[in-house]
Amino acid sequence: MPRLLMLLSLLTSVSTTTCLVTPTLAADASRPNVVMILADDQGWGDLSIHGNQNIATPNIDQLAKDGARFDWFYVCHLCAPTRAEMLTGRFYGRTGVRGVSTGQERLNLDEKTIAQYFKEAGYATGAFGKWHNGMQFPYHPNARGFDEYYGFCSGHWGHYFSPELDHNNTLVRCEGYITDDLTNHAIEFIAANQDKPFFCYVPYCTPHSPMQVPDQYYDKFANMDPSMKNRDPEKEQVGMTRAALAMCENVDWNVGRILKTLDDLDLAKNTIVIYFSDNGPNSWRWNGDMKGRKGSIDEGGTRVPCFIRYPGTIKPETQISEIAGAVDFLPTLLDFAGIETTYPQPIDGRSLKPLLTGKEVAWPDRALIASRNHQISVRNQAYRLDNDGKLYNILEDIGQRHDVSQQHPDVAQELKQIAQQYRTEMLPKDDHRPFTVGYSASTPLPARDGVAHGEIKRSAPAPNCSYFTDWKTTEGTITWDVEVGEPGTYEAIVYYTCPTENVGVEIQAELLGQKTAATINQAHDPAAYGPERDRFHRGAESPVKDFKPFSLGTLELPQGHGTLTLSAPKIPGGGAIEVRYVWLNRQ
Incomplete structure (x- = not known):
């Protein structure tokens, strides 16, 4: 056993095996439902229950009072690493996650997720929101244990009002404000599965930027001078604080809707509800005098709110003073559900069930990284x-x-x-994993995962929701490093914009010695949008456009590793096209 594993096992007393290889339910165990709600970029201080007088979060506050409240709960400094730890019960450095974009956010395929454990035990599983641990199958949430998925797989999204989303690997259009719509789909999933056990994961994308929120939430804060400010008030951008707090109040309203659904369907007594956030606050605002914010590995960047309610099992007003973290969710929830298993790899988490139920047990000190x-x-x-x-x-x-x-x-x-x-x-290592093609009928390759060559540029510095633009000459190309998992015929579809003066440009796709090309014969030149709805400037976030699909023809692809290259052999006008995606669809 490596020395670190020995050190951590001494500090955490983690058991890596129990009696069964395949997850099953103990014969006398009830089967609690699970609803896990994850906020994005909400700090420990962004709740009224923690003493913030700038904001009112009555639904989340009541959830905390009705169950257990953690004094010291820790996650990672950024989004994708925290999700990896929650999904696997392992420190993210073990899981293949290296960052938050360009493929570094992907969870290694030999990692088994919490959804897979629950699915194998007979649970319906659904996720509604920001995934951020891989987009292409077999990294997609539908391939990692979730029967139903609705949301987006990137780390950032450029617009929160009726944006384009992913529904089970198909592009769809959201209805209304994104947090409200994600909640609608989670509620529909709960109602549809009320007669069977379910695991419902609701990873919201707010208050992450862009700082967009409906008027009914923002109006309260539009002219607010916060009475409580960051410990270094000269760093605080009050406009950002106003928008973030308004977004947090919208999250609270949506949490209330989920809790009301559980009450209305008479499911609350047999449902574990968890609420937490993925990292510290995304700006300098009040956070209980802690040092740091999102991106920091100090207290302010990694300590977040966490509340767990399970009526009849976890007593109201339970307060947990022992340190805990996102790595603990997997063993804790499997323990509550009576799912016994052999973990395929050593985990770093520890079941918190004894603390949550008031059981007197030895609890050795531990180290969280x-x-x-x-x-x-x-x-x-x-x-x-x-x-x-x-x-x-x-x-x-x-x-x-x-x-x-x-x-x-x-x-x-x-x-x-x-x-x-x-x-x-x-520590992070070089990441040479190609993007996977052919493991599902349709494979999206977004601009985020591509590399621009020549004069081509991204629409914004943050890759996640970007598109490629300024393609002026035939020297420019866009490439994706891909692995084709199954040979066959693939249709190449490019999502493009093209002004009238550039109609007639020829676009070619080449991969593994195969080529196909077609001429853009129809203009599609929509305006960029998004920033006009911002309550505070978006910084590195990209605006968005409504891109149009266009077939380049088919490629007869062998199995193998290669470079997908998008080029423009003929440019009769002033430039080529803008590119949001290439989709490779197996025929």
């Missing part, structure tokens, strides 16, 4: 060791102002040893 690139921070029950080797007693100094490493050299040395082993075994 926060990492960003080559930076490591380690948190145990009382202390945080930061990346610079400074030690803080968080129970006495939540703001991380006083280094106590000299007063507690043994603690500092122990946590440094854990950090060093993590560096040795789990």
Whole structure:
């Protein structure tokens, strides 16, 4: 066993095996439903239950009061890593997730997800929102244990009012404001499966940018001067705070809708409801004097709200003082559901059921890891060791102002040893995984996953929701590194825009020695939109356009690894096209 696994097993007492190989239900176990709600970029301080007087979140507050409230709950510094830890019960550095875009967000295929465990145990499984752990099959949520999926697979989305979304790997149009619409679909799933056990995952995409929210939520905050500000008020952008708080109140309203649905269907008593966030706040705003924000591996970037309600099993007003994290959800929920299993790989999480049910058990101290690139921070029950080797007693100094490493050299040395082993075994490595084609009938290859050559540029710095533009000459190309998993005939469809003066441009797709080309004979030149609905400037987020599909013909592809190249052999006008996707659809 690697040294880090030995260290962590001593600190966490994780059991990696039980009696059964295939998940089954214990004979006398009831089968609780599970609803897991995940906010995106909501900080610990973005709730009224945590003392923020700028905001009212009555539904989430009541959820916390009706169940368990975690004092010290930890996730990762960014979105995709937290989702990987929740899905697998393992530190994200083990899972293949390296970042948040261009393929680095993908969860390795040998990882087994929490949805797969529940599905194998007979649960209906559905996810409604931001996936962010892989787009192409077999990385897509439908291939990772979710029967039903509605949302988007990227990390960022450019517009929140009736945007384009993915419904079971098919492009559809959202109806209305995205958070409301995701909730509608989650409610429909709950109602459709009320007579069987279900696992319903609702990963919202707000208050992540773009900072868009309906008037009915924003009007309250439009002219607010927040009474509570960030610990460094000169850093706070009040316009961003206003928009984020309005988006959080919309999330609260939608949480209330889900809870009401469970009540109306008489499901609440047998449903575990979890609410948490994926990282710290996405701006400098009030966050309980903690250091850092989203992207940081200090307290403010990794400590988030977490509440769990299970009527009749978890007592109201339960307060959990032990540290816990996203890695604990998988073993905890399997434990509550009575699903016994052998984990295919060692996990880092620990079942929190004894703490949640008030059972008297030994609870050894443990270490939770926060990492960003080559930076490591380690948190145990009382202390945080930061990346610079400074030690803080968080129970006495939540703001991380006083280094106590000299007063507690043994603690500092122990946590440094854990950090060093993590560096040795789990730091990001070069990622050479190609994008997978042919593992489903239709495979999208978005601009996010492509590489532009020549003068071609992205529509915005953040790749996730971008498209390729400024394609002026025949020297420009766009490429995707792909692996074709199944040989066959594939139709290549490009999603494009083209002004009238560029009609007649020829576009060619080439892969694994095969070529197909077609001439764009119809203009499609829609205006970009999105920023006009922003409550605060969007920064790196791309605007959006309504792209049109156009068939380039078919390719007879062998199985293999190669480069899909999109080129423009003939450009009779002033340029070529803009590109949002190429889809390869198996015939």
